[in-house]
Amino acid sequence: MSRFQPTNACQRQAIDESRATLPADIVDYIQKVEGQPHPESQLISVLHKIQRHYGYLDRAHMDAVAHLLGVPAAKVSGVATFYHFFRLTPRGKYVISVCMGTACYVKGADKVLEKIREELGIDFGETTRDGLFSLEEARCLGTCGLAPVLMINDEVHAKVSPDKVPALLERYAAQP
Amino acid sequence: MNKKILKRFDSLRLEGEKARSNVIRPGSTIIQVGSATCENAAGAREIREEFRKHIASSGRADIVLHDVGCTGRCSLEPIVGILRPGERPVKYQQVSREGVHRIFTDHVLHGQPVAELILDGTQKSGSRYEILFCRGERCGNLAARGLQARLRERLEQRGVGADVVAVQGVNFADMCVGESKFQGGHFLVRPGNHLYRVASDADLERFIDEHLLADRPVQELIVQEQPIGQNFFELYGDISFFNRQSRIALRNSGIIDPTSLPEYLNAGGFHSLARVLAAGDPDGVIAELSASKLRGRGGGGFPTGSKWQMARKEPGGEKYIICNADEGDPGAFMDRSMLEGDPFSVVEGMIIGGFAIGASRGFFYVRAEYPLAIERIENALAACRKHGLLGEDILGSGFSFDLEIRLGAGAFVCGEETALIHSIEGERGQPRIRPPYPSQSGLWGKPTVINNVETFANVPVILEHGAEWFRHIGSDKSGGTKVFALAGKVNHTGLVEVPIGTTLREIIMEIGGGCPKGKRFKAVQTGGPAGGCIPATHADLAVDYDTLTAMGTIMGSGGMIVMDEDDCMVDIAKFFMKFSADESCGKCTPCREGSKRMLEILERITAGEGREDDIAKLERLGLLMKRTSLCGLGRAAANPVLSTLRHYREEYAAHITEHRCPAKRCAALVRYSILADKCVGCTACARNCPANCIAGAAKKPHAIDPERCIKCGRCFRVCRFGAVERN
Ligand SMILES: Cc1cc2nc3c(=O)[nH]c(=O)nc-3n(C[C@H](O)[C@H](O)[C@H](O)COP(=O)(O)O)c2cc1C
Ligand code: SF4
Ligand code: SF4
Numbered sequence: 001m002s003r004f005q006p007t008n009a010c011q012r013q014a015i016d017e018s019r020a021t022l023p024a025d026i027v028d029y030i031q032k033v034e035g036q037p038h039p040e041s042q043l044i045s046v047l048h049k050i051q052r053h054y055g056y057l058d059r060a061h062m063d064a065v066a067h068l069l070g071v072p073a074a075k076v077s078g079v080a081t082f083y084h085f086f087r088l089t090p091r092g093k094y095v096i097s098v099c100m101g102t103a104c105y106v107k108g109a110d111k112v113l114e115k116i117r118e119e120l121g122i123d124f125g126e127t128t129r130d131g132l133f134s135l136e137e138a139r140c141l142g143t144c145g146l147a148p149v150l151m152i153n154d155e156v157h158a159k160v161s162p163d164k165v166p167a168l169l170e171r172y173a174a175q176p
Numbered sequence: 177m178n179k180k181i182l183k184r185f186d187s188l189r190l191e192g193e194k195a196r197s198n199v200i201r202p203g204s205t206i207i208q209v210g211s212a213t214c215e216n217a218a219g220a221r222e223i224r225e226e227f228r229k230h231i232a233s234s235g236r237a238d239i240v241l242h243d244v245g246c247t248g249r250c251s252l253e254p255i256v257g258i259l260r261p262g263e264r265p266v267k268y269q270q271v272s273r274e275g276v277h278r279i280f281t282d283h284v285l286h287g288q289p290v291a292e293l294i295l296d297g298t299q300k301s302g303s304r305y306e307i308l309f310c311r312g313e314r315c316g317n318l319a320a321r322g323l324q325a326r327l328r329e330r331l332e333q334r335g336v337g338a339d340v341v342a343v344q345g346v347n348f349a350d351m352c353v354g355e356s357k358f359q360g361g362h363f364l365v366r367p368g369n370h371l372y373r374v375a376s377d378a379d380l381e382r383f384i385d386e387h388l389l390a391d392r393p394v395q396e397l398i399v400q401e402q403p404i405g406q407n408f409f410e411l412y413g414d415i416s417f418f419n420r421q422s423r424i425a426l427r428n429s430g431i432i433d434p435t436s437l438p439e440y441l442n443a444g445g446f447h448s449l450a451r452v453l454a455a456g457d458p459d460g461v462i463a464e465l466s467a468s469k470l471r472g473r474g475g476g477g478f479p480t481g482s483k484w485q486m487a488r489k490e491p492g493g494e495k496y497i498i499c500n501a502d503e504g505d506p507g508a509f510m511d512r513s514m515l516e517g518d519p520f521s522v523v524e525g526m527i528i529g530g531f532a533i534g535a536s537r538g539f540f541y542v543r544a545e546y547p548l549a550i551e552r553i554e555n556a557l558a559a560c561r562k563h564g565l566l567g568e569d570i571l572g573s574g575f576s577f578d579l580e581i582r583l584g585a586g587a588f589v590c591g592e593e594t595a596l597i598h599s600i601e602g603e604r605g606q607p608r609i610r611p612p613y614p615s616q617s618g619l620w621g622k623p624t625v626i627n628n629v630e631t632f633a634n635v636p637v638i639l640e641h642g643a644e645w646f647r648h649i650g651s652d653k654s655g656g657t658k659v660f661a662l663a664g665k666v667n668h669t670g671l672v673e674v675p676i677g678t679t680l681r682e683i684i685m686e687i688g689g690g691c692p693k694g695k696r697f698k699a700v701q702t703g704g705p706a707g708g709c710i711p712a713t714h715a716d717l718a719v720d721y722d723t724l725t726a727m728g729t730i731m732g733s734g735g736m737i738v739m740d741e742d743d744c745m746v747d748i749a750k751f752f753m754k755f756s757a758d759e760s761c762g763k764c765t766p767c768r769e770g771s772k773r774m775l776e777i778l779e780r781i782t783a784g785e786g787r788e789d790d791i792a793k794l795e796r797l798g799l800l801m802k803r804t805s806l807c808g809l810g811r812a813a814a815n816p817v818l819s820t821l822r823h824y825r826e827e828y829a830a831h832i833t834e835h836r837c838p839a840k841r842c843a844a845l846v847r848y849s850i851l852a853d854k855c856v857g858c859t860a861c862a863r864n865c866p867a868n869c870i871a872g873a874a875k876k877p878h879a880i881d882p883e884r885c886i887k888c889g890r891c892f893r894v895c896r897f898g899a900v901e902r903n
């Protein structure tokens with residue numbers, strides 16, 4: 001049964017609330033896939049969209065998705081926690097993903113990481129107190145030929161060495 | 177043969193040609209800039225912008241900027257190619273903004289290449305002609321043997337020197353196609369890109385007299401057909417990193433604009449699909465693939481023809497085809513490069529696959545970590561739909577098929593087929609017991625074929641040139657080439673595509689250029705977390721699915737991490753075990769618990785707390801995981817440990833009994849001290865020590881307090897007098 005055709009006022013109100021919780025384009029997307037075979041298979045795509053929009057998955061958003069897609073809330077959080085890509089807490093303005101893949105590891109990614117930890121005073125999964133930087137572990141960004149690499153938001157930085165770290169962080173911190 | 181389909185295709189191709197020549201008019205100078213994640217990380221975006229500005233301010237309409245995918249020469253990116261009409265193409269390496277200015281003014285505008293920036297220093301040899309002579313080693317073309325030497329001899333006899341011609345031996349691998357196979361030797365002459373076939377001394381004489389000395393190409397000796405590698409050789413054939421490779425799966429990467437359907441069509445794309453649809457014989461397609469001995473490139477090496485056959489013969493109308501682009505092996509990037517550099521060939525392979533097994537829907541399952549690859553696939557799908565290559569009634573054949581993209585979300589186990597299927601269904605990506613195999617009951621319970629990106633990319637070429645040709649390139653049991661992602665401690669990191677059966681030495685030492693800084697090549701890791709290490713002493717091993725398995729590793733998806741004397745094999749084993757323990761989905765006990773226990777043991781060994789029976793314990797646990805885990809992740813997770821135990825047992829023993837790390841990598845087992853007689857008291861180490869544990873007055877020998885030293889190694893790196901010792 002489509003969640004978009006409520007049968008009574010109470011249901012209508014609940015659905016309206018869920019819809020109001022999510023950005024309009026995501027609601028539209030869910031509505032579009034409702035008409036296609038296997039709409040529930042779009043759960044991961046929807047979570048990606050939410051994370052892209054907010055930077056993380058919030059309880060309220062996940063509940064709204066569960067409601068609109070017609071899947072149990074427990075399943076939504078089960079999926080969200082299973083996949084490493086999804087974040088359940090807000091992140092800093094700049095997310096530093098340090099690649100810890102094999103190529104980067106043998107090329108000294110641990111030294112780069114150590115330097116970043118020292119500079120920012122945070123570990124994997126943490127955010128600086130000013131909310132500027134979060135530190136995350138990446139599993140190979142596919143640019144192993146330029147190892148060691150790290151990504152800050154969407155930008156990949158190649159051949160990073162510990163002594164390049166301070167200037168790199170400075171550059172981001174200085175951005176308005 | 178349905179002629180209507182071929183006609184439709186021809187008009188599509190003509191349309192493409194027109195569209196393309198509107199963008200790149202004949203006689204233009206082309207500036208090629210790599211456009212891929214790696215190229216961009218190296219700065220390609222900025223230099224593209226810089227070229228754009230230069231072109232605009234020059235006011236020249238005959239200079240075009242052309243985006244291409246990456247060629248796979250990672251360590252020297254960004255790479256720029258300058259193609260001036262009638263001249264040999266010149267490629268530049270590590271181009272910076274200042275480089276753009278010089279290349280543009282000196283070379284593009286005034287025809288003077290900038291020598292210092294040329295890729296791999298392949299400065300124009302100063303000779304008028306350049307000959308790339310196929311050695312015929314790969315295909316065993318006996319007719320070619322000796323011809324190169326005879327050409328050199330004759331040039332010498334005739335006094336034709338280096339000012340006129342330079343001859344290089346290369347491997348084409350795909351020149352001897354079709355009827356003319358083995359009728360002689362082949363070489364490419366640049367500029368002009370004439371492909372010659374010569375069989376006798378008389379042919380050689382004629383070539384020298386007419387082409388080299390009188391500048392009149394000998395039409396009778398020039399081959400008209402276009403072998404697939406030709407475009408690549410015309411552009412990159414002078415560079416030894418490339419001319420030892422056989423670019424088949426990567427035939428278009430670094431040559432065509434990956435966002436342009438017309439360019440793919442122009443490179444011969446979708447011709448196979450049109451022919452397959454026109455012939456209307458799915459069994460014929462499968463028979464051809466089986467005869468080609470194409471084996472899956474995603475790791476398992478299952479024969480692709482058999483997989484398709486199994487799905488084809490399943491009853492029922494609904495079937496699915498899936499491209500596995502999850503590329504989870506950390507250290508592998510072939511699939512990303514291929515999807516970014518030539519997405520259409522994968523799409524074409526998938527449509528053909530859909531037709532062969534009888535599917536009308538297919539999926540790309542792509543890692544979310546690859547945003548540019550996703551964008552390129554989206555673009556390719558849209559272009560195909562717009563031109564009737566996807567959707568209802570493809571090319572008027574009555575066959576309908578469409579593709580969708582589904583994103584992974586950072587779980588390595590989702591590369592496993594049944595987990596991947598669960599993930600597409602919107603579930604947690606946990607594997608299930610097989611059988612039933614996906615080809616019997618897969619996505620939503622329907623017969624499903626899952627193949628790797630590279631597997632699909634090979635399909636159109638096999639059907640174009642025939643199974644016989646493809647089989648010939650590889651080894652006895654597996655046809656074709658394999659793309660390897662060469663990374664780690666190797667000079668030329670990047671993509672290397674070579675015939676299956678090529679030796680490790682050729683890949684790592686000759687193409688890869690060995691280890692940097694003159695270090696000793698120690699081992700190579702293949703197959704990622706499911707594979708193992710091969711010691712340098714086995715460098716002459718011919719790389720094939722079975723030879724690697726016999727060495728205790730696997731072919732895997734093609735990641736090759738080169739390690740030198742500074743890498744500790746126990747540490748590497750620990751690295752992979754940590755990866756597998758993190759990525760274990762937790763569904764079955766041997767893998768979930770076994771990987772944790774093995775990791776604990778490895779951690780204590782590298783911390784200097786190893787116990788006498790730890791090696792035996794690792795072996796026992798490893799074998800147990802291998803035998804009893806539910807899916808491939810758990811079954812293979814012990815491989816990195818078992819293979820290093822097999823080849824480097826003494827390193828484990830040194831850690832455990834002598835508390836010594838022979839490679840001096842495991843921090844807990846190394847000690848730093850200062851040699852008083854070498855120390856000049858420059859204070860550099862003391863100033864850099866994060867633990868403040870180095871004492872000493874200026875100009876007096878310093879000393880380290882071993883109790884407080886955290887073994888960061890910084891003193892060792894900063895001392896310029898060799899006074900800090902590590903052991
Ligand atoms: C844990 C695990 C991870 C895998 N990861 C990948 C992957 O990233 N890409 C891939 O093509 N195959 C991967 N495979 C192999 C696939 O399950 C499957 O065998 C392959 O995609 C089949 O395609 P092929 O026959 O063309 O090789 C993985 C297997 C396992 C057990
Ligand atoms: S072997 Fe590991 S990854 Fe595979 S099902 Fe078992 S626990 Fe999950
Ligand atoms: S850096 Fe080297 S020479 Fe200088 S004080 Fe330290 S040990 Fe002595």
Ligand code: SF4
Pocket residue numbers: 848861864865866867868869870880884885886887888889890891892
């Ligand atoms: S290894 Fe690091 S902590 Fe130890 S003495 Fe050297 S600089 Fe200081």
Ligand code: FES
Pocket residue numbers: 099100101102103104105139140141142143144145147148149506507508
């Ligand atoms: S291992 Fe770091 S990018 Fe691949």
